[in-house]
Amino acid sequence: MSLMRTAEWTAYAQWTCLVFFSIPLVELMLMAVGYACMRGGYRYAPSRFRRLVIQITTVGKEAELVRETVAAIRGYELTMPYEIWVVIEPGHDEYYPLADRVIPVPSWFRCKAVDKARALEFSRLIRVRLGWNTAETKILFVDDDTLPTRAYITKAFSGDYDLCQGVTVVNRHYATRPWPHFLLSHLDNIRARNCMIYCSCTQGITGKPLFVHGEGLCVTGLVEDVITWNHPIIASDDLVFGTNAAHAGFSWGYFHEYIQLVSPWNLMDYWKQRKRWTWGNFTAIRRRDILPLSVAIPKAVKYSMGVLSICASGVGGVLLAMGVTKVPPQAYTVFWTSFTAWFASYGLMGWINSGGEANRQRFSGHGRVMSSRARFLTFRLTQALVAVVLCVPTAVMPAIVIVGSVLTGKPRRFVTIAKTCPRL
Structure with missing residues (x-):
């Protein structure tokens, strides 16, 4: 009897391994379906929107890099009405001559969120005072190390969705030295892969995102006004915002254009960044005042x-x-x-x-x-x-x-x- 049970458990384990072996085939199918839907099923309605805010949220330590990003976006000669906002922490360089607004977040400002999410919440309140918290306004969020292509901005603005984003690629300084960065830029290949498999399908097809990346996230002023950034979080503000918006019934879209990123320059920075993301996600999954159970599971x-x-x-x-x-x-x-x-x-x-x-x-x-x-x-x-x-x-x-x-x-x-x- 014992030998029979051992044989049964061995067979069970073998076929269980086979299920896991087949995951890349399933992912390949999802990538193909997601790509086809991104290319052929993305809806456009540029006439719905009156303005675009391109917001770069940064601590303020990468001023020169942000100025380069602003200059690059200006060089696109975009045709829609748009403004570039740079939101920074106080006490840093405020010289961004090509930006429309430079907004230092006052040290006295307090809300449930802290750090980056706190800065996002402060800028949201400014849009409320301007009357831009409507479905006619779109906000494209950019980090201090990211640069959207011209096509990315155009598709994000004209997409007939409450929220949308495209593919993250780490092609800024990709595979360059020092050697730790060369290695880390290749370890980041998985980010583009996850986008093209999981984000393309869960955002672009089901409208129920499994991942959300803050780089290149584009939302309407109405979504921002309803969901807000005012949640008790220190990281994963993008995941919390995007999944709560989907849970509230707002529409999601996904398109095949690139938001360009820089990989970490050394192993310690890689570890700090990924640990922050991981614990941000852990906290969001665990706490019901951040994410509903149905989207946390x-x-x-x-x-x-x-x-x-x-x-x-x-x-x-x-x-x-x-x-x-x-x-x-x-x-x-x-x-x-x-x-x-x-x-x-x-x-x-x-x-x-x-x-x-x-x-x-x-x-x-x-x-x-x-x-x-x-x-x-x-x-x-x-x-x-x-x-x-x-x-x-x-x-x-x-x-x-x-x-x-x-x-x-x-x-x-x-x-x-x-x-x-x-x-x-």
Whole structure:
């Protein structure tokens, strides 16, 4: 009897591993469906909106980087009525000559939220006083290290949705030295991958976001007025805002354009940033005064499944290779097909993140045009190959961060990291 039970449990474990092995195939399908819907199903209604506020919320430590971002946006020569706001903490450089408004958040201002969310709430109240808390106003939120493309801004403004956003790509200084940054920019390939798989489907198809990234989040003044940023949080303000808005019945859209980011410059900054995000999400999932239970549960399941799938598929793959796990030939076909799809998906992210104007400019102005194009193409192909080679650590790192965050405990304050290249 004992031997029979052991055999049953072994068979059960084997087929459970096969389920986890097939996840990359499911993700590949979701990516294809999400891409098709982003390309063909995104609704436009630019006549609905009267103005756009492009808001850069920053502590104030990256003044030069923010000035470059403002100048780049001005260079787009946007056709819709728009203003650029820079919202900063007091005591920092307020010289942003190309911005329409520079808003220091007074030290006396208090609300339930702290740090960045507090600054967002203060700027919201200014829009209330201006009468811009309506469905005719759109606000596009930009961080101090992010730069939306012109097409991103245009699609965000004209989208016929209460909230919308596009794909995050880490193509600013992608795969450049110092070497820790080179590695971390590739570890960030998973961010674009999550966007194109999960955000595209849960935001663009179901309208019930699983992830929300603050970089490039575009909302109407009415949504901001109803949901507010005034929640007892120190991080994950984007997740809290976006999921609460969906729960309240506001519409979500997703489009295929890029908001361009910079990866952390060293391992310590990477750890600080990801731990802050992780604990922000943990807090939001745990507390009912931040997120309703019905939207907290799917996020908790995604976290759990992420860690479990890495562990189960890793152990299962080793046992399969050692011959300990026995499965039918058909299962081997699924395993290797899924394995190939998994590596290929990260190669695709390396190709995407190494593209864009930010990287193209690195190879322009050095010799003939054809030579520049050849070097740029070689760079992209090389980074796609590196992304495939680094696939395993890229996929495993989020699970390590989650476990490490639990073991080291909740951070006591909002931690910011340097966004400017150290050698500059």
